[in-house]
Amino acid sequence: MRIASSEKEFREQLESARREAKKSFNDDAMLIEKFVDNPRHVEVQVFGDTFGNAVYLFERDCSVQRRHQKIIEEAPGPGITPEVRRKLGDAAVKAAKAVNYVGAGTVEFIMDSQHNFYFMEMNTRLQVEHPVTEMITGTDLVEWQLKIAAGDKVPLTQEQIQLKGHAFEARIYAEDPNNNFMPGAGPLLYLSTPPSDSCTRIETGVRQGDEVSIHYDPMIAKLVVWAEDRQAALRKLRYCLQQYNIVGLSTNVDFLLNLSGHPDFAAGRIHTNFIPQHYDQLFPPKEAISQVALCQAALGLIMRERRVTDTFRIQSGDQFSPFASSSGRRINIAYTRNLTLLDCQNSVNMAITYNHDGSYNMQIQDQSFHVSGCLSCDGDSEYIRCSVNGVVHKSKVIILDDTIYLFSPEGRDQIGLPVPKYLSGVSATGEQGGAVAPMTGTVEKVFVKAGDKVQVGDPLVVMIAMKMEHTIRAPKAGLIKKVLYQEGSQVNRYAPLVELVDENSDSQ
Known part of the structure; x- marks a missing residue:
């Protein structure tokens, strides 16, 4: 279905709708209705x-x-x-x-x-x-x-x-x-x-x-x-x-x-x-993850570490083993550890002090939080039940690989854990200066070939995914060095579709 408000727009929308309908239903007959x-x-x-x-x-x-x-x-x-x-x-x-x-x-x-x-x-x-x-x-x-x-x-x-x-x-x-x-x-x-x-x-x-x-x-x-x-x-x-x-x-x-x-x-x-x-x-502007949610994420991470060491203590048979302790306990002093979490690409540094009563003092920038709680299971799900500065919170917590997911009545928070550089691969966003696939799908039509000059917004490729047609356009002016996929090819999300270089680039 397309809306056209001019003759020029009608022609473009008609062709796009016909291609999409032919691909999905093998029938490109169109109906015109009053809007x-x-x-x-x-x-x-x-x-x-x-x-x-x-x-x-x-x-x-x-x-x-x-x-x-x-x-x-x-x-x-x-x-x-x-x-x-x-x-x-x-x-x-x-x-x-x-x-x-x-x-x-x-x-x-x-x-x-x-x-x-x-x-x-x-x-x-x-x-x-x-x-x-x-x-x-x-x-x-x-x-x-x-x-x-x-x-x-x-x-x-x-x-x-x-x-x-x-x-x-x-x-x-x-x-x-x-x-x-x-x-x-x-x-x-x-x-x-x-x-x-x-x-x-x-x-x-x-x-x-x-x-x-x-x-x-x-x-x-x-x-x-x-x-x-x-x-x-x-x-x-x-x-x-x-x-x-x-x-x-x-x-x-x-x-x-x-x-x-x-x-x-x-x-x-x-x-x-x-x-x-x-x-x-x-679609309000994305706000920074609340500091209360960051405290819950840090507590969930600490509770997960404690579960691992408790399991080791049981397996080793030595309940006093220092290698089976995650409490941070020190004689006469409080132990403070530094933890970095990621809010999108922004690093948030936290200083977490382990108190002898099992609670924690968490410092985020100039804000201090007194945090206590536990990690409990309900069926296949884990929940953080905690107090942050005296206010009780309950959130579902999922920790997978390098990401902590918190689900609460306010929605979902996704908090990352930094990955060492030697473990992180090349960015998956395809920032090579060319056009990339916005989703996994099939290349339906290719408009350009190697050597073509394009301007910003020129159509390069049409992709179809899940019955929807999407036109990928040139992100900048330049010269097509190489077309990386042909019509009918399956393409993964973020895969570069063409190599696009500056017109006067020596890499031609």
């Missing part, structure tokens, strides 16, 4: 049978989207009156009956700010977000499909279908929202989800240790919640998102927390342009 400013995307679930019956199961609002793809859905639509709801349902049923429709279908509408709605399309199937409809109607729509396919009538009449409560579905994606929602791929090194119950559903096809492949949609799971009203359902959604913890690749979980906590979203003032309109609030 409505700031519309809502509202769809109605319908069912028809071979006896001429058709019913609707109310509407879903799927307005909040990125790249014209839904990321959060809810049912019923916020602010929609019973009268408009009935008109939507009647229109959807009329569309189904007009073609003698049998089975599950979704009739989609564009709705303007005055609740006028316009037919957009009909999807002849159940959709990803059908669980929210099941939650508010108490139905099993897959069972309905099977019964109708077996020749039965629609299980309920229109009068028997009742709307109860409110439901949300959040799509958990492997993507980087801070990089224009670039799809990602990689391993699920750690995966912990909220517990499922009658009001919480998690529909997924992956588990810890699996890999998100470049060959499929980047959606990891659907998180579906239900409550008696919209505000209660929204609180439950945010609580469950806080418990959805993933390590190994970038996800949109923190973005969904920001989105669901936005005042306009909470008030139901949503439309398809919601994310661009509130971009500054949804």
